Amino acid sequence: MPSLFDFSRHIRKLASEKKYQDALSYFKDNKSQFDNIAIASNEYLVSDMLSCLRRSNHLDAGFTFLKIYNVEINNDTKERILTAYGWVLWSKYKSEESNKNKKDEFNYYFEEEEFVHDDNIHYEKSDLIEKIELLLPLLFRINSDFTKTLTSNLFSIVLKIEKNKPSPNWKLVNDYCNHFKPGQLSTDCSTIQVERKGRLVEMELASDLESWYAYKTKALFKLSEWQACLDLSKDALEVLSKFHYSNDVWFSRRLALSRKKLGNSDDAIRELETILRKKNEWFIQKELAELYFEKDDVVRAFEYAVDAINNFGPLEFKIDLLYLMGRMFKAKSECEIALKHFSLSKVIRQNNDWKIPQKLIDELKQFDNNELQKVNAKNLETELKRYWKSLAPKKQLINKSERLQGTILRFLNNNERGKDGFLKCGNNEYYFSLSSNYHLTPQIDINSKVIFEVHSSDNGKKDHARINEVVE
Numbered sequence: 001m002p003s004l005f006d007f008s009r010h011i012r013k014l015a016s017e018k019k020y021q022d023a024l025s026y027f028k029d030n031k032s033q034f035d036n037i038a039i040a041s042n043e044y045l046v047s048d049m050l051s052c053l054r055r056s057n058h059l060d061a062g063f064t065f066l067k068i069y070n071v072e073i074n075n076d077t078k079e080r081i082l083t084a085y086g087w088v089l090w091s092k093y094k095s096e097e098s099n100k101n102k103k104d105e106f107n108y109y110f111e112e113e114e115f116v117h118d119d120n121i122h123y124e125k126s127d128l129i130e131k132i133e134l135l136l137p138l139l140f141r142i143n144s145d146f147t148k149t150l151t152s153n154l155f156s157i158v159l160k161i162e163k164n165k166p167s168p169n170w171k172l173v174n175d176y177c178n179h180f181k182p183g184q185l186s187t188d189c190s191t192i193q194v195e196r197k198g199r200l201v202e203m204e205l206a207s208d209l210e211s212w213y214a215y216k217t218k219a220l221f222k223l224s225e226w227q228a229c230l231d232l233s234k235d236a237l238e239v240l241s242k243f244h245y246s247n248d249v250w251f252s253r254r255l256a257l258s259r260k261k262l263g264n265s266d267d268a269i270r271e272l273e274t275i276l277r278k279k280n281e282w283f284i285q286k287e288l289a290e291l292y293f294e295k296d297d298v299v300r301a302f303e304y305a306v307d308a309i310n311n312f313g314p315l316e317f318k319i320d321l322l323y324l325m326g327r328m329f330k331a332k333s334e335c336e337i338a339l340k341h342f343s344l345s346k347v348i349r350q351n352n353d354w355k356i357p358q359k360l361i362d363e364l365k366q367f368d369n370n371e372l373q374k375v376n377a378k379n380l381e382t383e384l385k386r387y388w389k390s391l392a393p394k395k396q397l398i399n400k401s402e403r404l405q406g407t408i409l410r411f412l413n414n415n416e417r418g419k420d421g422f423l424k425c426g427n428n429e430y431y432f433s434l435s436s437n438y439h440l441t442p443q444i445d446i447n448s449k450v451i452f453e454v455h456s457s458d459n460g461k462k463d464h465a466r467i468n469e470v471v472e
Contacts, residue, residue, distance in 0.1 A: 008045040020052040040069040043078040050084035062088040174219035185209040206244040230258035282311035430465035
């Protein structure tokens with residue numbers, strides 16, 4: 001008869017050789033030689049059994065094992081058992097939830113806005129989530145390299161899977177984020193290999209800290225916690241030194257839109273225009289179109305809407321933009337083209353089995369659209385794409401070294417550090433930036449006429465103006 005020590009050591013040997021099923025068979029054949037209390041008191045044996053059950057995909061048996069041998073998970077539980085148990089939880093959650101929501105692995109790591117998601121803010125906490133939440137403070141208390149790796153994985157798996165569901169539960173995301181303090185999360189960025197254009201390339205992933213800010217601010221925004229979202233987005237922009245997946249744009253956007261929700265549309269416009277000059281994204285143009293439309297500046301709103309619809313981005317993500325453009329055409333009494341935009345927004349939703357909002361139903365009720373329903377959806381899309389291109393402003397061909405005259409249109413910032421904003425020349429607008437030390441800065445105000453040159457950025461940003469003199 002082997003001793004308990006020999007019994008445990010043999011199971012450890014089999015486990016280290018990845019002979020997990022052999023280890024389980026050996027335990028089954030010899031366990032009767034030891035009482036349950038003796039088995040439960042051996043942390044190496046318990047942790048190895050949990051690991052073997054997990055590795056051989058007997059996940060439910062892992063929980064049963066703990067119950068049979070009366071192994072409790074609490075402050076007195078040994079670290080080795082806690083981590084083995086935590087990995088069983090991780091594997092069980094991943095196994096159950098991933099099968100419900102299969103998604104392209106590459107997109108799994110990217111922050112996407114919820115352009116078409118139907119969100120769910122009420123939930124009953126699953127048994128697995130409750131188990132994970134009870135385990136987390138025990139792991140934080142130990143705070144070893146082993147537990148840090150486990151908590152990082154538990155942090156990521158729950159939030160990534162929830163975010164990628166067809167109806168993300170943002171209350172669950174917010175509550176789960178509350179179990180983690182920013183100071184407990186790693187700032188390290190790992191890398192993975194992804195396939196692009198037929199070859200493998202390395203992609204750096206966001207740190208747990210950056211991901212926490214991304215999930216938490218998004219959840220707060222979805223839950224209409226505007227002030228909290230604003231404060232935390234500002235904190236993220238100040239604390240984080242490196243951003244992935246355009247998170248700096250998302251944080252800035254949430255900050256700006258939170259200001260809008262809190263009644264400060266002018267600051268929201270200024271901040272979104274600042275974002276736009278850094279990154280020419282259609283959804284920022286769309287937000288600006290909405291803000292200007294709400295201010296009854298239909299001309300400016302329409303300019304941004306046209307830029308947005310012609311900008312890069314899947315049309316199915318632009319269904320709310322189509323609705324907005326329908327409202328704009330309706331405001332201009334162009335009812336036929338308004339109806340086409342409302343209808344395309346509806347058709348795209350129907351083709352993807354997405355919910356049709358009441359506001360869109362109400363707009364369509366105002367039209368007799370029996371005739372339009374006979375039109376092929378693809379034909380309608382093709383027709384409108386051609387129409388949108390015709391609306392795009394014709395860009396003038398400009399010699400980059402040519403000196404031009406323009407008018408200061410608006411400021412984004414005007415303070416002790418200098419001035420920046422947009423000037424207009426013909427049908428084009430150009431971003432300009434002036435330091436407080438530049439000799440012309442004090443002379444420049446709204447409607448000032450200036451001589452400037454156009455310069456292109458090397459990083460894909462829009463052309464910008466370098467002001468040479470002020471015209472008296």
